[in-house]
Amino acid sequence: MCHKRNIFSALFVLCFVYSCQMDKKTTEPPVSTESTHSAEGKVAEQPTVLAILDGKVVLTDSTFTPIPHWADKSYTIFYCVRHAEKRKDQGDNPELTEEGMARAQRLGLILSQERLDMAFSTNFKRTVQTAEEVRRQAEKAPPGSSYPPSMQDVWLDETLRTGAGKRFLVVGHQNTVPQLLNRLTGSTEFQDIPDNDHGRLYVAVSKGIGETEVLEFRY
Numbered sequence: 001m002c003h004k005r006n007i008f009s010a011l012f013v014l015c016f017v018y019s020c021q022m023d024k025k026t027t028e029p030p031v032s033t034e035s036t037h038s039a040e041g042k043v044a045e046q047p048t049v050l051a052i053l054d055g056k057v058v059l060t061d062s063t064f065t066p067i068p069h070w071a072d073k074s075y076t077i078f079y080c081v082r083h084a085e086k087r088k089d090q091g092d093n094p095e096l097t098e099e100g101m102a103r104a105q106r107l108g109l110i111l112s113q114e115r116l117d118m119a120f121s122t123n124f125k126r127t128v129q130t131a132e133e134v135r136r137q138a139e140k141a142p143p144g145s146s147y148p149p150s151m152q153d154v155w156l157d158e159t160l161r162t163g164a165g166k167r168f169l170v171v172g173h174q175n176t177v178p179q180l181l182n183r184l185t186g187s188t189e190f191q192d193i194p195d196n197d198h199g200r201l202y203v204a205v206s207k208g209i210g211e212t213e214v215l216e217f218r219y
Contacts, residue, residue: 049201049219052079052114057203057217068205068213073165078184079114080170080177080202081107081219082193083126096129103198104130108137110201110219114167116142120159121171122149131171142169149176156183160208177202186210 039078047061069075085100096104108183111134120137121127123146135141147155149172169199172180174197178190184206193200201219206212 004027004036014078045219048199049110049217051112053108057215059217065215065217067203069207072152074161074207075165076172076206077164077167078109078180078202078206079116079178080172080204081130082174082177082198083121083124083130083171083201085198086126091127095125099211100126100198101129101133104133105137107201107219108134110138111169112137115140116169117163117166119169119171120141120143120155121146122152122173122176123147124173127171128171132168134169134171149173152176152180153183156180160206180204181212181214184212185214186212190214 043152045081047059047063050060051058052067055067056064057067058064072078083096083100084103085097087094087097108131111158113138116134116138119131119142121144128144128146131144131146135144135197152172170177170180174195177200178192181190181202181204182188184204186209199218203210203215203217205214
């Protein structure tokens with residue numbers, strides 16, 4: 001009963017935060033919304049992720065997408081994101097901007113009710129900060145760990161070998177996240193993320209290299 005109450009409380013908070021964002025009058029749309037233009041030239045708002053609850057990705061239009069094999073202990077689930085917005089004035093290893101911290105906090109709320117076994121990031125300030133904010137928001141904070149991007153394939157092989165039935169956050173970069181997804185799927189489908197795009201959330205459900213299904217969302 002307590003667990004269900006926590007889930008509904010978290011969902012209520014997320015709905016409240018989202019509604020408050022929509023009520024604010026700003027010169028730009030909130031960073032968590034996506035817009036496309038219809039054939040008539042009208043702007044259509046695309047749903048973004050509101051929460052991940054009990055194996056479902058809940059969207060802001062009140063629909064949800066089930067995560068495949070969520071309860072199957074032979075699969076590993078990776079929640080993969082690029083780091084949030086970074087500062088432009090701190091060289092090769094910058095920290096997050098205020099906007100980036102706000103995005104990382106939103107990601108933390110989205111994942112706050114999901115049981116994560118580990119929060120992984122590359123060993124850069126911007127990825128570590130993004131992962132740490134998710135850990136801070138979690139109902140039960142997962143351990144954190146980092147690795148150098150050049151060792152990503154070695155790290156992935158080891159994680160797959162020992163990670164069946166587990167769920168991981170992975171925070172990377174505009175090139176390392178697509179590289180990770182391509183290795184998992186055994187394809188070249190995923191291209192580098194555009195430089196100004198920090199709002200993609202990939203859910204990769206894997207039974208091994210070449211046996212992976214990827215869902216893509218916005219947050």
